[in-house]
Every structure is written in C-alpha cells, then in structure tokens.
Amino acid sequence: MRPKHHPDMNGVFQAGEPRVPAGLEPYQGPWNAQTAAHLLRRTIFGPTKSEIAFAASRSLEGVIAQLFQEQPPPPLPVDPTTGLTWIGNVFDSASDSRYQGYLKSWWMGLMATQGISLRERMVLFWHNHFPTGYQTVPDSRFLYRQNALFRSFAFGNIKELVKAVTVDPAMLYYLNGYRNRGDGNNTPDENYGRELQELFTIGKGPQIGPGDYTHYTEQDVKAAAHALTGWRAKGYRIPDDPNIDPYFWQQWHDTKDKVFSEAYQNTVISGGSDGARELNDLIEMIFRQPETARFLCRKLYRWFVYYEIDAAAEENVITPMADLLRGNNYEVRPVLEALFRSSHFYDVNNIGCMIRNPIDLIAGTLRRLEIPLPAPESQAAAFYPLMASLVNTAATLQMNLMEPPDVAGWPAYYLSPEFHRLWLNTITLPSRWAYTDSLVNGLRAAGSTYAVDVIAMAKQVSVPVEPKVLISEWAQILFPFGPTADQLEYLDRSVLIPGLPDYEWTQYWASYVADPNNTQKRSAVTTRLAALLKFMMRMAEFELS
Amino acid sequence: MSRQATPRGRFFWVNAMKRRDFLKSAVPLMAVPFCLEGFPLASSAATGGALDRVLVVVQLSGGNDGLNTVIPLDQYAAYNSLRSNISIPQDQVLPLDGVAGLHPAMTGMKILYDSGKLCIVQGVTYPNPNLSHFRATDIWLTAADYNQELHSGWLGRYLIYEWPGYPEGFPNAAMPDPLALQIGSVASLGFQGPAQSTAITIQNPNTFYSLVSGSSSGGQDEVPPTTAGLELLYVRRVADQSMSYASQVKKAADRAQNRSTLYPAAGQNTLADQLKIVARLIAGGMKTRVYLVNLGGFDTHSNQVVAADRTTGTHAALLGKLAGAVRAFVDDLELLGCDHRVIGMTFSEFGRRVASNASLGTDHGTAEPVFLFGTMVRPGVVGATPDLLDLSGGNLKMQFDFRSVYAAILGQWFGVDQAGMDATLLRGFPSLNLIRLPRQLPRRRPAVQRIL
Numbered sequence: 001m002r003p004k005h006h007p008d009m010n011g012v013f014q015a016g017e018p019r020v021p022a023g024l025e026p027y028q029g030p031w032n033a034q035t036a037a038h039l040l041r042r043t044i045f046g047p048t049k050s051e052i053a054f055a056a057s058r059s060l061e062g063v064i065a066q067l068f069q070e071q072p073p074p075p076l077p078v079d080p081t082t083g084l085t086w087i088g089n090v091f092d093s094a095s096d097s098r099y100q101g102y103l104k105s106w107w108m109g110l111m112a113t114q115g116i117s118l119r120e121r122m123v124l125f126w127h128n129h130f131p132t133g134y135q136t137v138p139d140s141r142f143l144y145r146q147n148a149l150f151r152s153f154a155f156g157n158i159k160e161l162v163k164a165v166t167v168d169p170a171m172l173y174y175l176n177g178y179r180n181r182g183d184g185n186n187t188p189d190e191n192y193g194r195e196l197q198e199l200f201t202i203g204k205g206p207q208i209g210p211g212d213y214t215h216y217t218e219q220d221v222k223a224a225a226h227a228l229t230g231w232r233a234k235g236y237r238i239p240d241d242p243n244i245d246p247y248f249w250q251q252w253h254d255t256k257d258k259v260f261s262e263a264y265q266n267t268v269i270s271g272g273s274d275g276a277r278e279l280n281d282l283i284e285m286i287f288r289q290p291e292t293a294r295f296l297c298r299k300l301y302r303w304f305v306y307y308e309i310d311a312a313a314e315e316n317v318i319t320p321m322a323d324l325l326r327g328n329n330y331e332v333r334p335v336l337e338a339l340f341r342s343s344h345f346y347d348v349n350n351i352g353c354m355i356r357n358p359i360d361l362i363a364g365t366l367r368r369l370e371i372p373l374p375a376p377e378s379q380a381a382a383f384y385p386l387m388a389s390l391v392n393t394a395a396t397l398q399m400n401l402m403e404p405p406d407v408a409g410w411p412a413y414y415l416s417p418e419f420h421r422l423w424l425n426t427i428t429l430p431s432r433w434a435y436t437d438s439l440v441n442g443l444r445a446a447g448s449t450y451a452v453d454v455i456a457m458a459k460q461v462s463v464p465v466e467p468k469v470l471i472s473e474w475a476q477i478l479f480p481f482g483p484t485a486d487q488l489e490y491l492d493r494s495v496l497i498p499g500l501p502d503y504e505w506t507q508y509w510a511s512y513v514a515d516p517n518n519t520q521k522r523s524a525v526t527t528r529l530a531a532l533l534k535f536m537m538r539m540a541e542f543e544l545s
Numbered sequence: 546m547s548r549q550a551t552p553r554g555r556f557f558w559v560n561a562m563k564r565r566d567f568l569k570s571a572v573p574l575m576a577v578p579f580c581l582e583g584f585p586l587a588s589s590a591a592t593g594g595a596l597d598r599v600l601v602v603v604q605l606s607g608g609n610d611g612l613n614t615v616i617p618l619d620q621y622a623a624y625n626s627l628r629s630n631i632s633i634p635q636d637q638v639l640p641l642d643g644v645a646g647l648h649p650a651m652t653g654m655k656i657l658y659d660s661g662k663l664c665i666v667q668g669v670t671y672p673n674p675n676l677s678h679f680r681a682t683d684i685w686l687t688a689a690d691y692n693q694e695l696h697s698g699w700l701g702r703y704l705i706y707e708w709p710g711y712p713e714g715f716p717n718a719a720m721p722d723p724l725a726l727q728i729g730s731v732a733s734l735g736f737q738g739p740a741q742s743t744a745i746t747i748q749n750p751n752t753f754y755s756l757v758s759g760s761s762s763g764g765q766d767e768v769p770p771t772t773a774g775l776e777l778l779y780v781r782r783v784a785d786q787s788m789s790y791a792s793q794v795k796k797a798a799d800r801a802q803n804r805s806t807l808y809p810a811a812g813q814n815t816l817a818d819q820l821k822i823v824a825r826l827i828a829g830g831m832k833t834r835v836y837l838v839n840l841g842g843f844d845t846h847s848n849q850v851v852a853a854d855r856t857t858g859t860h861a862a863l864l865g866k867l868a869g870a871v872r873a874f875v876d877d878l879e880l881l882g883c884d885h886r887v888i889g890m891t892f893s894e895f896g897r898r899v900a901s902n903a904s905l906g907t908d909h910g911t912a913e914p915v916f917l918f919g920t921m922v923r924p925g926v927v928g929a930t931p932d933l934l935d936l937s938g939g940n941l942k943m944q945f946d947f948r949s950v951y952a953a954i955l956g957q958w959f960g961v962d963q964a965g966m967d968a969t970l971l972r973g974f975p976s977l978n979l980i981r982l983p984r985q986l987p988r989r990r991p992a993v994q995r996i997l
Contacts, residue, residue, distance in 0.1 A: 012770055019772060176846045179904035186903040191846045194909070198677050207680070207691050210673050211938060218676065218938065306772065352773035355780070406606075406844075408679050415679075415734065417696040418742070421779055425732050425746040426787040427753060429780070481773060540780035544773060 019308060020350055022343040023316030029346060031060050033476065038351050039340060041480065041545045042304055043067055043118050045111050045360060046367035049460055049477050055116065064340055067118040068155060068333055075377060077106035077144065080384035087144050090242045091235065099140040104401045105387035107147060108394070109376050112363040112387065118336070119154045124359060125303050126150035128413060130165050130200060131404035132174040139237050141244055142170040143402055158296060159287045159330035162201060166192070166279060167246040169233035175407065178236075182229035182254025193225030195407050201286045203295035215291050216263050223258040227269050227278045230254075248275035260285070287330060293322035297335065299413070304339060306353050307412075307419030317344050352480030354545045355420040357412065358397035361432060362390050365537070368477050369439055369452040385446035393435050397428050424543065436537035440530050454529035455522070458509075465513075467492045467505045471532070479541040487539075496532045596707070598958055599827055601836045601874075601889040602700075602735070603816065605867065607843030608678065610860055611896035611913035612941075613850075614651070615665060617930035619644045624933055628901035631850045641665075645930050649856045650865035653807075653872030654916070662875055663918050664979055667928035668944025670912040674895060678844070678909075681894035686735035688948050688970055695971075698735035699951055700725060700835050703961065703969040704743040707834075711743060712782065716789055722797070723790050725835040726826065728819040733837055741782070744837070745790050750798035750822065754791045797829030798822070804880035807873035816840040817870035824874055828881040834959075840867060843893055847904030858905075867891070871918050879920070888919040888958055888980070890950070898939055912941040915950055921958070923981050945977060952976035 013019055029035070036055035040047035044067070047055070055063045076085040079095075079102060086092065086099050111120045132146055146168050153161040165171050172178040175192040182188045197216045198204045205214025212218075230253035235244040250273050258269040258278070269281045286292055297318050298309055309318060317339075324335045339345055356364065366373075374382035391401055399410060408414055412422045424432075442449040458464045461473045471491045475483050483491065497505045508528065512521040536542060613631065616638045617624050625632045638646035639655045645667070647655050657663040673691040675681045684691065688699035704724040705711060711724060725736050725744035736744035747753045768774035803824055808817050819838040826833065842863055850858040871889065878884040896913030912931060931941040948970055955961040955969055957980035966973075 012772075012775060176904055176906075179847050181903055187900060189846055189902050189904050189906070190908045194676070198679075204677055204680060206694075207673060207675055211676070213675075213677070221676075349772045351771075353771070353776050355776060406678065418732065418734075418737065421776075422732060424780060424783045425742075426783060426790065427746050427748055429783050430753070430787050481769065484767060486767075540777050540784060543780045544776055 016311075018312030018316075019306075019310050020344055020347040021312055021316070022347050023312075024320040024338055024342045024344060026341050027060070027343040027346045029343070032056055034351075035060075035346055036063065037476065038346065038480065039063060040116065041364075042354070043121055043340070044116055045114060045120065045363040047116075048367055048370055051116060052476070060341055063116070064337055066116050067340070068337065069117065071117055071119055073148070073151065074110055077103050078377075078380055080380035083380055087141060088242055089141075090239050091139060091141065091237050093237065093239065096138065096140050096237075100134050100138070100143070100402070101388055101391075102384055103140045103144055103147075104391045105384045106376075107401060108359075108363065108387040108391050109383060111359060112366050112390065113373065113376065119151065122154040122332075123147065123150045125300075126153070126161070127402070128303075128404065128409040129299060130168075130171065131407055131409045132170045133403045135403060137170050137173045139170075139173075139244075142173065142233075142236065145244065146170040147402075155333040155336060157330050158325070158332050159283060162196075162287075163279065163283050165200070166196065166228065166283065167231050169236070169244050169246050172231060172233045172246060173236060177228060178232045180225060180229050180231070181252035182226050183252050186252075188222070188225040188229050188254065190221050190225040193223075193228060194221045196224060197221065197286065199408055201283075201295065202289055202292045203298075205291070212261075212263075214263070215289065217261040219259075219261045220264060223260050223269075224282055226254045226256070227258045227282045228275075230275050231279075250275065258282075264289070290322070290326070293325040293330075294318055297321040297325060300332075300336065300339070302413050302419070304336070305345065305350055313344075317342070352541075352544045355412075355423050355543055356545045357410070357420075357423055358394045358399035358428075358432075359401070360545065361397070361543075362394055362435065365436060365439060366390070369457065371439060371450055371452050373450070374448075382446055382448055386443075386448070386450060389443065389445045393431075396431050397435070398423065429543075432543070433538045436542070437534050440534050440537075452533065454526055454533055455512075457533070458525070458529055465506050465509045467496055467502050471496070471536075474533070474536060475541075478536050479539070480544050482541050491532065491536065495535045496528055596834070597832070597886050598960075599834060599836065599887045600954060600958065601820070601823055601838065601887060603867070603871070603889060603891040604733075604837065604839045605843050605863075605891055605893040606682075606839055606841040607845070607893070608681075608895045608897055608909055609843045609863075609893035609913055610845060610849065610907050610910075611893075612899060612931070613860060614648055614864060615641075615667065615914040615926075615930075616646045616648065617644075617933065618646045619930055620933045627899050627933060628907070630852070630903075630905055631855060631901045631907070633856055637856050642926050645926055647868075648861065648864045650861040651868035653868035653870075654918075655868075657872055657875060657918055658924065661924040662920055662922065663916065664922040664924055665926045666915045666917070666945055666950055666977065666979070667926065668912040668931050668941060669892075669915045669947050669950060670895070670941075670943045671946050671948070672943065674911040674940070674943075676895065676909040676911075678894055683734060685892055685894055685947060686733060687737075688951060696737065697739050698733065698737045699948075699969055700837075701736045701738040701743045702971075703955060703959070703965065704736070704834065705738040706961075706965045706968040711738070712741065712786065716793065720832060722793050722832045724833065725837070726794075726823075726831075726833045727837040728822055729837070729839055735837065736835075741779075744835075745786060745794075747794060747822075750794045750826070753787075754795035794826065794831070797826045797831040800830060801825045801828035801881065803877055805873050805877035807869075807876050809869060809873075814866045814870050816866055817873055820870050820874040821877070824877045824881060824883075827878070827883050827887060840870075845897070845906050846902070846908060847906040849901075849906045852905060871916075875918055875920070884920040886921075888917060888921050888954075890918075890954065891916040892947070896941060899933060899936055899941060900939055910940050911937075912943055915947070917950075917979055921981050923979050927977060927979070946974055948974040949977045950979065953979040 033052055033056040037052045040051060040055055076087050078085050114120045149164055149168060175195055176189045177192045180189040202215045207213050230249045231246060232249050233244060233246045235241045253275055255271045257271045260267040264285055267285050269278055321335050324338055328334045376383045404410060412420050439452055442451040461470050463469045468488055471488055508525050512525045515521055613633055616633055621635050637649045639649055640646040641658055654663060675691055686698050687695035689695045708724060723745040727733055727744045727746045729746055732742045732746050736742050768777045803821050808821055811818055823836045845860050849860045878887050892915055893913055895910055897907035897910040901907050928944045952974045953976045955966055956976050
C-alpha cells in the first residue's frame with residue numbers, strides 16, 4: 001500500500017502532487033561541490049572537506065566508479081591486548097564477550113576510517129536487512145562470519161546473498177533454523193520461513209483474508225519452513241572444533257513435497273533428501289515473483305534517498321529500479337549506479353532531507369572533523385578502546401551494532417509514518433549534542449584524549465580572518481544546506497564574537513597568526529572557534545544529510 | 546482553525562455503554578488524590594476528576610505465550626496433550642477461580658488477584674489476526690482492523706481529542722506536562738497523533754535534564770520550501786520539546802521517592818526499573834495521562850522452558866519479572882497514596898500457537914489474555930478459558946476484540962464522551978466492564994501521610 005504524504009507535507013505538496021516528479025533518467029545538471037557533497041554524504045561516512053573537493057573535481061561517473069571499486073578484504077579483527085586474532089579458533093567461553101566488543105569496535109573502525117567507497121555503508125545496509133544479534137547468538141566467530149559475508153556481497157547478487165544467508169550459521173541460530181526439524185511427528189520451527197518472506201525478500205502485502213498476506217500466505221510460511229528443515233551449523237559455542245560451517249542433516253529433513261499457495265502459482269517443491277536443491281528451489285521461486293524486486297528496491301531507496309515513496313516515486317523510480325534488478329539477474333550494483341546518476345537523486349527535494357542515522361552521525365562527524373586516530377593495526381591498544389566508546393555512543397543513540405532491536409532491523413527504515421524521524425526524540429537528540437560537544441571538548445578513551453583541532457579546521461578555510469567566510473565554509477562541511485542570511489548573522493554576532501563587531505574576530509585571528517606560539521592568543525581563538533563549532537553541530541541542519 | 550488548549554467536557558460510560566453521569570459522587574472518592582508528597586492535584590476539582598486519571602501500558606514485546614501464562618485448568622488434559630514438552634505441571638499452577646490458573650512464576654500477580662487488584666480478560670485479539678510481529682504490533686497500537694492501515698495510534702488520537710492543537714501552545718498552565726511519556730528510546734506508534742507524537746521519550750529524569758541543560762539549539766528561522774525544510778522543522782520541534790519539558794519532568798521526579806520495598810535491586814528487572822520512574826513521576830504531581838513501558842523477549846520459538854523443569858526457563862523468567870514488577874508498582878502507588886488514580890494494562894502483539902514445536906518453544910499465534918491491574922480495576926477473570934478443542938488453523942479463536950478493552954478504558958476510566966470514543970476508536974465497539982464503580986472500592990490501606 002502506498003502511503004499518503006506525511007501530514008507535515010501538507011502545504012508544501014498538494015494531495016496527489018509528486019514529491020519529486022523526476023525519475024531514474026540520468027541527471028543532466030551541473031556537477032559541483034554541492035552535488036558532489038550530496039552524493040558523498042549519502043554513500044560514505046563523512047565526507048571531509050578535501051573529499052568533497054576531490055569529488056567535485058572529477059565527473060559524476062568518475063566518482064561512481066570509485067564508490068564501487070572493489071577493495072581487498074580488511075585485516076581480521078584482533079584482540080588489542082595481544083594483537084592476535086581469534087577468528088578461526090575454537091570457541092573461547094571465557095573471552096568471547098570481550099571478543100564481541102572487539103568485533104564491534106573493529107567494524108566501527110572500518111566505517112570511521114574508510115574513504116570514498118560504498119562498501120561499509122552497504123555492509124550496514126545488509127546488517128539492517130538481515131539482522132542478527134549477539135544476545136541471541138553469543139558466539140563472536142559466527143557474527144564475524146556473517147559480517148564478512150555481507151562485505152563480500154556488498155553490492156553483489158542479492159539472490160545469491162539470500163541463499164547464503166539462509167544457511168549462514170549466525171542466521172541459523174538467530175531465527176532457530178538450527179532446530180528446524182520435520183522428521184516424524186516433529187513440527188517445524190516457522191521462524192525463519194516467515195521472516196524470509198515477510199522481511200528479507202517479497203514482503204508482506206495487505207492481509208486480504210485469514211492468513212493471506214497477498215504476496216504469501218500462512219501455508220507458504222509453513223511450506224518454506226518444511227523445505228528448510230535439517231540445516232544446522234557446527235561448532236556453535238563449542239571449545240573443541242574451530243569449524244563453524246553449516247551442513248545439511250538429512251535425518252531431520254521433511255522428505256514430503258512442499259506445496260505452496262496460489263500466491264506462488266501453487267508451486268510444488270518436490271521432497272526428498274537433497275536439502276540444497278530444495279533451498280535453491282525455494283529462493284528461486286520467491287525471486288520469480290516480480291514483487292520481490294520491488295520490495296528490495298524500496299528498501300534500498302529508503303536507505304539512500306528518503307523514506308516516503310509516493311505514487312510517482314513508485315512508478316518513476318522503484319519500478320525501473322526493479323526492472324534493472326531483474327534484468328541484471330539480481331545484481332545490485334547496476335541498480336545503485338542508476339540511482340546515483342539519476343535526476344531523481346539530485347532533485348532539490350532529495351537533498352538534505354534524510355535524518356542521519358547514529359552511525360553516520362558518529363563515524364561521519366569524526367571524519368568530517370578530521371580528528372587524528374591511532375592506527376587500527378599497529379596501535380590497536382589505543383584504537384580499539386576509542387572505537388568501543390563510539391560503539392557505546394551508537395547504542396545510546398539507538399543503533400547498537402550487532403544488536404538490532406529485532407529481526408525487522410531498525411524501525412527508522414520500516415515504521416510508517418515517522419521512519420527516519422524515529423532516530424530523534426527528546427532523549428536521543430540531546431545525546432547527539434553531548435557526543436558532538438565531546439569531539440570539541442575532548443573524548444577520552446584508554447587514557448588518551450581525542451578532539452578536533454579547531455585551528456587547523458579554521459586554517460582550511462579560504463579566508464579565515466573573515467567571520468562570515470569562516471562560518472559559510474564550515475557550514476559546507478557540516479550542513480547539507482544553509483545557513484540563511486539571518487543564521488549567518490547570528491552565528492557571527494552572537495556565537496563567534498558575542499556582542500562585538502566583525503573586526504574583533506579579524507583582530508583576534510590576525511594577532512594569533514602573527515604570534516602562533518603565544519598560548520594566550522591561541523586560546524583566545526580556540527575558545528571562540530570551539531563555541532562556534534559546538535553551536536553549529538547543535539543546529540537542526542547538522543542532523544540532516 | 547482555532548486551537549483549543551483547554552480540555553473538553555467528559556462523561557463516564559459504564560456497564561456496556563450505558564451512560565451514567567456519576568461524576569458528582571465520584572469526585573470525593575476517586576479524584577482528590579493526595580499523593581504522598583502532599584500537594585493535591587490542582588486541576589482535579591476544576592476538571593471533574595477524570596483528567597487526573599492515569600493509564601500505564603505495559604507492552605510485552607515478542608508475542609507472549611498466553612496459554613502458559615493463564616493456564617486453562619478446566620481443560621488440562623487437552624492443554625497437556627497439545628504441548629506436552631512445555632506444559633506446566635497441573636500441581637504447580639497457581640489456581641485462580643478454579644477454572645484458570647497462573648504460571649508458578651507469577652506469585653506477584655496471584656497476590657494482586659487475591660487482594661482484588663487484578664483483572665484478566667481472556668481470549669483477546671481481533672478478527673483475522675495477523676501473525677507478523679510488526680503488523681500485529683501496529684494493529685494493537687493503532688487499533689486498526691486487520692485490513693486497515695492507520696498511521697496514528699489510539700492513544701495519540703485520544704490525547705489529541707482531549708488537547709486539540711497539541712503541540713502548538715504547549716506546555717501551558719492547564720497542561721504543563723507532556724501528555725504522554727514513554728520510558729524508552731524510540732517513540733511508539735501508539736502515541737502518534739495525526740501529525741506528530743503526543744509523547745516524550747525519556748530513560749531517566751535526571752539524565753534527561755542534564756542532557757538539555759545549557760542548550761541553545763532550536764531557533765525559529767525560516768526553512769526552505771522543500772522536503773528538507775520539513776525535516777528541519779521536525780528536528781527543531783524535538784529540540785524545543787527536549788528543552789521545555791526537561792525541567793518539569795525533573796521537578797516531578799525530585800518531589801517524590803519510591804516507597805515500596807518490593808522492587809528488586811536496580812538492573813535486575815528492567816520493567817520494575819521503568820515502573821519505579823513512572824511511580825515517582827505520578828506521585829511527584831505530573832499531569833501526564835498515559836505512560837508506556839516495555840518488557841521484551843517474549844518471542845519464544847525455542848527453549849521457552851527447560852526440559853528438566855518446565856516451570857523454569859526463558860518464559861518463566863519473563864513472567865516472574867512481569868509479575869514482580871507490577872506487584873511492586875501497585876504496592877508503591879498505594880504507599881504513595883496515588884493508587885486510586887492509576888490503572889495499568891498489559892498487552893502483547895499476539896499469543897502463541899496452541900501446539901508447541903520441537904524446539905521446546907511455540908510459534909506465532911493469536912488470542913492472548915490481557916491483564917489490568919490496580920486498585921480501581923474490577924477484579925476477576927473475564928471470559929472463559931480458550932476452547933482448546935475449537936481452534937482455527939491451530940490457533941485460538943477470539944473471545945473479545947482488543948478494542949473492547951480500549952473502549953472500557955476510554956469510557957469507564959477516562960470518562961470519554963461519545964465523540965471522543967469515535968475520534969479514538971473510529972467506529973463502535975462494545976465495551977467490557979473492567980473498572981470498579983465507586984461503591985465497589987476496596988478498603989483503603991492507610992497511606993503514610995505527610996502533608997508539607
């Protein structure tokens with residue numbers, strides 16, 4: 001069902017008026033710092049001032065090519081106290097909860113240090129799409145394996161990824177597949193069979209009758225569960241076997257035929273003892289339904305563009321994206337490339353309209369402010385604790401990595417009508433301010449303090465001695481649009497140099513530059529720049545992307 | 546459109562939609578609450594009382610297995626044969642009325658039942674139940690039909706009916722506090738009004754206050770006429786609300802202390818920790834009408850019980866937390882002298898399948914028992930135990946529509962008039978009879994009064 005405009009839209013859009021009439025056709029407008037920054041804000045964590053300048057100096061196609069460039073797999077996570085990895089070892093019950101923390105820190109580190117590449121943003125997308133949590137699957141090796149699977153498929157083939165996820169060991173434990181048996185009188189566990197259809201592939205349509213959700217029925221939930229009986233994983237929390245591969249345990253499999261409803265053209269998956277063949281048939285059957293591609297494209301759209309999909313967006317964007325996805329045998333890359341070069345993506349109504357998710361806020365701000373970080377490998381003992389503190393902040397802001405609220409992922413990506421707005425409420429917004437303040441005041445981790453160098457940030461500005469130039473150029477890093485003339489005036493006269501004329505700043509700055517080793521002069525400009533930066537990061541514009 | 550910031554007139558609806566205006570007799574008994582810290586709630590006389598009444602909603606996320614919560618003792622043989630690997634042994638069940646009994650972990654609820662402070666409504670769901678967690682949760686929160694998609698919550702619609710125009714002009718003298726408050730972090734769809742949420746979300750009153758103190762955000766600059774401009778307005782609204790309500794909430798929390806000794810130590814029972822905050826805010830004089838708290842983990846597909854002792858395991862631990870927290874909360878309200886203006890209700894998005902699966906668990910199901918608790922609920926068990934021999938696709942059939950429970954709360958507890966009923970539930974539902982009449986009040990336990 002297509003939602004109507006959010007009630008807040010009344011007054012800006014008339015009922016029935018498309019929010020953005022433009023579709024998936026290629027964008028023909030100018031390519032400059034504004035458009036380049038928009039593309040980077042939506043696809044990477046950051047961007048920094050120099051990344052925006054770099055992207056603006058290339059063509060749109062050139063930047064897209066770089067975003068999708070294959071990267072070598074990252075180094076394995078390590079225990080920072082030893083510098084050694086535990087991945088590939090047997091389960092270590094005494095250390096695994098510690099390892100889990102390192103794993104999260106490692107992943108946060110990949111996001112906080114990645115340059116112009118779409119990969120980590122897609123890994124996070126897949127984690128939201130196929131959620132698994134440590135609370136349910138307390139074996140860090142399983143979660144690492146799943147995370148690596150997402151990275152290897154980052155913008156690869158979604159049909160093949162679904163096949164792999166179905167027997168991914170962490171998923172087998174998260175949704176009880178490992179206990180799903182259909183031999184004898186055993187009743188299969190329907191958990192995975194349901195979520196596979198409802199959340200991972202075809203999506204639930206309107207309920208049009210008892211147990212009939214348009215795209216599938218309760219009969220299909222049961223039939224899918226029966227088809228997947230017998231899949232298990234080795235080595236789960238076992239200290240004597242490092243092998244955690246999935247395997248098919250034929251004795252638990254229901255060998256009868258699996259009969260699907262009219263929603264699947266009454267498909268029958270013939271029974272027997274070949275579990276891999278039935279799994280393959282099941283996923284192929286689901287992907288034969290045109291609705292599956294549409295459902296997945298809506299999910300991508302809400303991750304990269306905006307949460308509302310009106311009739312025009314459905315027709316002009318979702319439908320052609322779904323056609324591309326099917327036409328390319330479910331390869332994701334050509335679909336995203338088309339989206340990122342579309343006139344829809346660069347429409348003024350799609351710029352700055354996303355509320356940044358907590359990881360984007362945390363890792364992205366760290367990168368925008370170019371805070372120097374310890375090296376992930378050679379300085380692991382400093383790097384991991386710092387990343388752990390960011391992971392904790394993300395949890396406070398309601399995006400706990402590897403601990404999504406439930407199997408549907410984060411509500412910001414599915415819960416109508418508020419969607420992305422759910423990231424912000426009277427507790428999380430002030431907590432975001434506390435985080436951004438800390439990057440200016442100094443964030444402490446493992447005995448070190450990490451803070452932005454506001455003077456270096458001011459020196460990046462073309463004419464730092466001019467307050468309004470300073471503020472406007474900082475705004476290009478921090479905001480997707482603005483400031484307005486009134487805001488610029490306010491930031492200058494009431495925040496940077498309260499109650500004083502512009503030349504006061506000019507004098508402060510000039511006198512510091514003339515005598516940079518004078519601590520008093522340095523602290524005079526630092527205090528004012530810090531106040532300005534904290535204030536700007538508490539402005540509503542900063543929450544948008 | 547003119548905005549009204551004052552509440553509308555109201556009536557009580559009792560005894561299955563039979564209107565009785567018993568406000569006059571009700572006020573002295575029920576609506577001059579002296580909470581412990583001694584200040585009478587100023588608006589009670591002016592508004593006729595019902596606006597001082599509070600509802601605390603306890604959401605049990607994941608789908609609670611109702612058949613192992615309220616066990617059908619009168620059909621024990623059928624119950625035991627349908628779920629022999631997870632059934633609660635008959636002699637361990639805490640008997641209620643001879644027909645149904647509680648899970649042995651729920652001694653706190655049993656004590657409430659015996660003292661006339663617990664009402665259990667059996668077999669609650671809706672026609673054509675949905676077995677998806679997410680859709681079913683939305684249905685309960687929005688009070689929708691199975692095939693109807695609503696984008697506002699039933700509580701949000703009710704609160705907007707009482708305070709039209711919110712949030713414009715709020716907070717104000719008549720309503721200085723948030724209309725609704727949620728302990729948690731993500732705003733519930735239940736509080737969503739036609740345009741925005743009617744609730745604020747906090748984790749802890751003191752943290753909330755210290756987070757926003759010293760903030761200078763907000764601002765009322767013009768916004769661009771684009772989608773981004775609309776989102777910008779939203780962010781600014783949240784910023785403004787954070788700042789305007791933080792000190793109110795902290796003041797209320799500072800004015801009262803919990804009195805019950807029955808709460809477990811902090812960190813042991815997340816539901817109890819949340820209800821402790823709610824009790825303080827109510828006793829501290831907040832005029833907030835609805836609170837929402839949450840206990841998760843009920844999606845017991847596997848290992849719901851421990852095979853060696855089926856009265857233990859995940860589900861038993863959850864029910865123990867629920868019963869312990871609710872009992873301590875009711876006790877606290879009594880000691881704080883607020884129990885006559887607070888009721889609570891529990892709900893879960895669905896019950897679970899009658900027959901268990903092979904993983905010592907249960908799959909998604911339909912009807913469930915709903916608990917109402919507090920001094921003012923009409924005690925007892927409403928409805929029969931679910932008929933285990935008359936199932937629909939292996940699932941329980943409906944006895945009561947959940948909106949009949951909502952109708953009772955709106956009509957008999959909040960005293961909402963017909964227009965308010967229509968605005969909230971969108972169409973008519975027969976009301977159950979779930980709230981006590983004034984003359985049925987139990988003897989009041991003497992509260993430790995300390996008038997400041």
